[in-house]
Structures are given as C-alpha cells and as structure tokens.
Amino acid sequence: MKLFNEENNWYKGNLHTHTYLSDGLLSPKDVVNVYKDEGYDLIAITDHRKASESREYQDFLVLSGIELDVNDFVTRRAFHIVGIGFDGNIEYQEGLSAQDLIDMVILDNGLAILAHPSWSLLTHEDALTLKGYHGIEIFNTISETESNRGSSIDYVDTVASKGLIKLIFAVDDTHNFSDDLFGGYIMVNSPSLNKNDILLNIKKGNFYATQSPLINQIIVERDEIFVETSPVVKISFMSDDFYNNKRVVKSKSNFLTSASYKCSERDNWVRIECMDDEGKKAWSQYIIISEKN
Numbered sequence: 037m038k039l040f041n042e043e044n045n046w047y048k049g050n051l052h053t054h055t056y057l058s059d060g061l062l063s064p065k066d067v068v069n070v071y072k073d074e075g076y077d078l079i080a081i082t083d084h085r086k087a088s089e090s091r092e093y094q095d096f097l098v099l100s101g102i103e104l105d106v107n108d109f110v111t112r113r114a115f116h117i118v119g120i121g122f123d124g125n126i127e128y129q130e131g132l133s134a135q136d137l138i139d140m141v142i143l144d145n146g147l148a149i150l151a152h153p154s155w156s157l158l159t160h161e162d163a164l165t166l167k168g169y170h171g172i173e174i175f176n177t178i179s180e181t182e183s184n185r186g187s188s189i190d191y192v193d194t195v196a197s198k199g200l201i202k203l204i205f206a207v208d209d210t211h212n213f214s215d216d217l218f219g220g221y222i223m224v225n226s227p228s229l230n231k232n233d234i235l236l237n238i239k240k241g242n243f244y245a246t247q248s249p250l251i252n253q254i255i256v257e258r259d260e261i262f263v264e265t266s267p268v269v270k271i272s273f274m275s276d277d278f279y280n281n282k283r284v285v286k287s288k289s290n291f292l293t294s295a296s297y298k299c300s301e302r303d304n305w306v307r308i309e310c311m312d313d314e315g316k317k318a319w320s321q322y323i324i325i326s327e328k329n
C-alpha cells in the first residue's frame with residue numbers, strides 16, 4: 037500500500053509562527069510575505085494567547101491559530117499547546133489547566149499540538165496523561181537556535197513506545213525572523229490547498245516533517261516497508277524494539293534514494309527518519325505494523 041497519493045500535490049507549511057500581535061517581530065501581512073517568498077504554501081499564525089483567523093488566498097493559505105500556555109516554574113514544566121484550524125475565536129482565560137486548553141481547541145474543531153516538549157522540560161508522563169490532542173512537535177527551530185533544545189526525537193519515540201502514537205510536526209516557531217526561520221516544516225500530500233483538504237490530510241497523517249530532505253513515497257507491504265527519498269546519506273527505520281541492529285541503512289560512497297526494512301517480530305510501529313549530507317533530517321509519521329508474520 038502506498039501511503040502517499042501520487043495524484044495529489046505537495047504543500048509546504050509552517051504551523052507555528054508569531055507576529056507583533058504577541059512577541060514576534062513582524063506584522064501578520066509581512067509574515068505571510070516572508071513565507072510566501074520562500075516558497076511555502078501555508079502557515080498558521082499562532083500568537084501567544086491570541087487567536088488569529090483563517091484566510092484563503094489564491095495561492096497561499098493561512099490557518100487560524102493560537103498558542104496557549106501554562107508555565108509552571110515550581111515543577112519546572114511548561115505546557116504550550118498550539119491550536120490550529122479551529123472554527124471560531126478561542127479566548128484564552130487565566131487559571132485553566134493544560135487539559136482545559138487542549139479541550140478548548142478540540143471543542144472548536146481545531147487540531148491541538150503539544151509544542152516543543154524538550155524545551156518545555158515535560159516528562160514522558162505529562163504527554164501520556166494529557167488526552168485528546170493530535171500531535172507533538174518533533175523539532176522546533178527557535179527552541180534549537182535560542183535554547184539548544186529543539187529536538188524532541190527521543191521524547192516522541194519514548195512516549196510512542198508506551199502506546200501514545202501522535203502525529204509529528206516540525207515547525208519554526210518564528211519570532212525573530214533571523215536564524216529561527218525555515219528550519220523545520222511539514223509537507224502535506226493533498227488534492228488542493230483548500231483549507232478543508234489541508235486540515236483533513238493533516239488529521240489523517242498524510243504529511244511528513246522535515247528540515248530539507250524529501251520523503252517522496254512510503255510503501256507498506258505486510259511486514260516490509262519501502263521508502264523513496266531525495267538523495268540522503270542515512271535512512272533509519274526507528275521502532276519500539278530496543279534490540280535492533282538492522283534499522284540503519286547508510287552508504288559511505290553513494291547517496292541513497294531508497295531503502296527497505298523487514299519489520300522484526302517485536303516492532304509495533306516503525307518511523308522513518310532520513311538524513312542528508314548536511315545533517316538535515318526528515319521524519320515520517322508513525323506507521324503501525326498491523327499484519328505480522
């Protein structure tokens with residue numbers, strides 16, 4: 037089974053962006069132009085505690101967005117919930133729990149994403165306890181450039197190994213419009229840039245997260261997985277089996293553009309990660325292995 041529909045188009049998007057309506061540098065209009073000029077097709081404007089509305093232009097989509105937070109300096113944890121694609125106008129209120137914030141987004145038909153868990157110093161239990169959210173940021177650019185905690189790769193795998201399978205996103209979380217730009221984004225496989233098509237295909241997991249490499253196709257046949265990529269130096273098939281020395285495919289002399297993996301008896305899921313010669317990575321969604329030999 038091919039995971040990506042070859043008749044669809046690919047749309048490039050950043051779902052975590054700040055403007056001067058909270059603590060970002062630029063106006064919403066300028067932010068749209070910055071991303072449009074770089075070849076993006078969609079963004080979500082997610083100012084702190086301040087909802088923005090969706091806007092559909094002829095060749096660019098702005099999804100409604102907000103970033104809600106509970107910062108707990110006693111237990112040293114920050115819950116930041118990015119809400120996107122909701123219908124109405126979410127109004128932030130003081131004193132709500134992280135679960136309340138997620139529920140607000142879900143109630144308004146939005147997608148709730150747990151932002152930058154490594155930056156936030158969240159425990160694995162935190163992600164496992166919260167209910168109903170759709171995804172987790174595996175990479176957040178500004179958390180990397182300003183705090184050196186941008187990667188949540190091990191975090192998402194650990195919670196996935198305990199049964200919590202969420203969509204995974206790479207984002208900029210742009211504030212400064214300098215080195216926090218264009219460091220992580222998603223590529224959505226969708227028939228159109230229409231808001232409903234994009235949101236539906238994000239919800240279905242028809243996208244991957246990346247810093248640059250492309251994942252052109254993934255084919256799952258019983259217990260075997262094939263992937264086609266842009267030229268990379270390493271393709272890894274991550275799973276919830278800790279003893280596995282067959283998951284990494286690499287070439288010292290040539291670039292790879294495909295690889296395959298035969299799932300082990302102990303794999304319940306596989307996640308594909310590839311890396312180019314500059315160390316930039318792309319991440320597939322979690323693939324549940326349902327048919328086992």
Ligand SMILES: [Zn+2]
Nearest residue numbers: 103116151152
């Ligand atoms: Zn945040």
Ligand SMILES: [Zn+2]
Nearest residue numbers: 052054103209
């Ligand atoms: Zn943010």
